[in-house]
Amino acid sequence: xxxxxxxxxxxxxxxxxxxxxxxxxxxxxxxxxxxxxxxxxxxxxxxxxxxxxxxxxxxxxxxxxxxxxxxxxxxxxxxxxxxxxxxxxxxxxxxxxxxxxxxxxxxxxxxxxxxxxxxxxxxxxxxxxxxxxxxxxxxxxxxxxxxxxxxxxxxxxxxxxxxxxxxxxxxxxxxxxxxxxxxxxxxxxxxxxxxxxxxxxxxxxxxxxxxxxxxxxxxxxxxxxxxxxxxxxxxxxxxxxxxxxxxxxxxxxxxxxxxxxxxxxxxxxxxxxxxxxxxxxxxxxxxxxxxxxxxxxxxxxxxxxxxxxxxxxxxxxxxxxxxxxxxxxxxxxxxxxxxxxxxxxxxxxxxxx
Numbered sequence: 001x002x003x004x005x006x007x008x009x010x011x012x013x014x015x016x017x018x019x020x021x022x023x024x025x026x027x028x029x030x031x032x033x034x035x036x037x038x039x040x041x042x043x044x045x046x047x048x049x050x051x052x053x054x055x056x057x058x059x060x061x062x063x064x065x066x067x068x069x070x071x072x073x074x075x076x077x078x079x080x081x082x083x084x085x086x087x088x089x090x091x092x093x094x095x096x097x098x099x100x101x102x103x104x105x106x107x108x109x110x111x112x113x114x115x116x117x118x119x120x121x122x123x124x125x126x127x128x129x130x131x132x133x134x135x136x137x138x139x140x141x142x143x144x145x146x147x148x149x150x151x152x153x154x155x156x157x158x159x160x161x162x163x164x165x166x167x168x169x170x171x172x173x174x175x176x177x178x179x180x181x182x183x184x185x186x187x188x189x190x191x192x193x194x195x196x197x198x199x200x201x202x203x204x205x206x207x208x209x210x211x212x213x214x215x216x217x218x219x220x221x222x223x224x225x226x227x228x229x230x231x232x233x234x235x236x237x238x239x240x241x242x243x244x245x246x247x248x249x250x251x252x253x254x255x256x257x258x259x260x261x262x263x264x265x266x267x268x269x270x271x272x273x274x275x276x277x278x279x280x281x282x283x284x285x286x287x288x289x290x291x292x293x294x295x296x297x298x299x300x301x302x303x304x305x306x307x308x309x310x311x312x313x314x315x316x317x318x319x320x321x322x323x324x325x326x327x328x329x330x331x332x333x334x335x336x337x338x339x340x341x342x343x344x345x346x347x348x349x350x351x352x353x
Contacts, residue, residue: 105187105204106134106159107152108280117141126156133210134159135282136300136334137327139249148327151281154187158208163273163288163296164199164309174341175208182206199309200276210251210343234351235315237267237299238322238333246345253298253336254346260303260331262322265315267297267335267352272311277326283334284326287319300334301326 109120117138121128132138134151144150151159158175168190172179183190188203190196197203240258244250270291277286283300287307290296303323307313322333337344337351346352 103154103185103187105202106154109150109152111144111146111148111150113146115144115146117144120150120152124152124154126153129209130156130158135327136252137244137250137255137282137329139244145329148329149281150327151278153204155185155204155206157185157204157206158210159282160203160205160208161274161277161283161286161288162197162199162201162203163290164271165273166197166199168194168197171203171205172208175205175210177205177208200274202278234267234297234337234346235265236352237297237319237335238262238264240322240332243332246343246348252343253334255332255334257330257332258322260323262331264299264302264319264322264333266313266317266319267315267337268295269314270295270297270312272307272309272313275305275307275309279325282326284328285320285323286326286334289313289319294340296336296338298334298336298338300336301328301332 107124109124111120117128117131118141121131128141130153131150132141134153138144138150153159157177160171160175162171168179168182171177172182179194182188182203182205183194185204185206190203236256238256238258240256240262242254243257244255246252246254264287266289268289268291270289272287273290273296274286274288277283277300279285283298285302285305286298286300287302287305288296288298299319301323302320302325305320306318307320313319322331324331335346337346337349344351
């Protein structure tokens with residue numbers, strides 16, 4: 001009978017007054033790690049029942065060797081961070097040093113209204129001579145043409161077109177400079193190996209200077225034409241009108257004006273030692289021929305070049321076309337004859353008829 005009563009009571013429970021109700025938890029009062037504080041009650045539910053709900057946290061997969069134990073994690077992490085900081089500091093120092101040493105060979109400066117050779121030289125902390133020496137067509141230091149572009153060396157020195165087979169020692173001797181200064185000037189890229197000197201490259205010769213030219217001759221402008229081949233003598237490189245003679249205001253060579261694109265020929269047989277240049281300024285595109293015996297000839301302001309360095313050419317062979325590359329106020333060829341590094345007067349020196 002007793003057993004039957006217990007079974008019936010368990011099947012039909014009786015409500016007992018005063019029983020404590022099951023608790024409820026408002027979502028607005030719930031705070032769990034990782035739950036956004038901006039989550040509103042409406043986004044979750046008005047109430048969360050007291051019944052336990054499973055909370056699953058999935059950890060990312062790890063590699064055994066990458067797990068740092070709690071015992072030495074702090075020390076190891078600090079050490080790693082310290083190494084990274086030291087590495088970053090060293091990298092920063094290297095980058096900073098590289099930026100400091102990354103001095104260009106020259107600056108391209110466009111002449112503005114009121115500029116003079118002296119004012120530009122003062123702005124770039126070089127003497128006026130280095131502006132003139134590196135821009136062969138400057139005839140008046142105080143009357144520069146507005147809009148033209150000049151080559152201004154980054155330090156006092158001569159911008160040099162490296163000839164085929166030329167050495168650092170030969171270049172230094174040409175400009176009365178020190179070979180070590182050429183090698184140590186960062187922008188030349190020769191610190192590791194002076195033999196890396198590349199033909200057709202432009203380099204800077206720090207402290208170099210143009211040697212004094214021979215005495216000039218003064219003649220009126222005349223029209224010239226290449227004569228017939230007469231052995232090993234010199235010939236005119238182009239048919240045209242002489243517009244600038246060799247002299248104090250034009251101490252490197254002569255200028256011959258001709259229609260744009262006129263053919264330019266070798267004045268004498270020899271080997272092409274340079275073919276290239278910077279189209280923006282100074283000589284622009286130019287060719288240099290080594291004639292042996294210490295003689296060279298130079299042909300500047302070309303619009304195109306038809307030869308390559310190392311090529312043998314005969315007198316009268318086509319070198320390229322006349323143009324206006326570099327510092328040029330009109331189509332012409334700037335022509336030079338150089339003996340042992342010293343510019344000669346092509347006409348007064350008896351080279352050209």
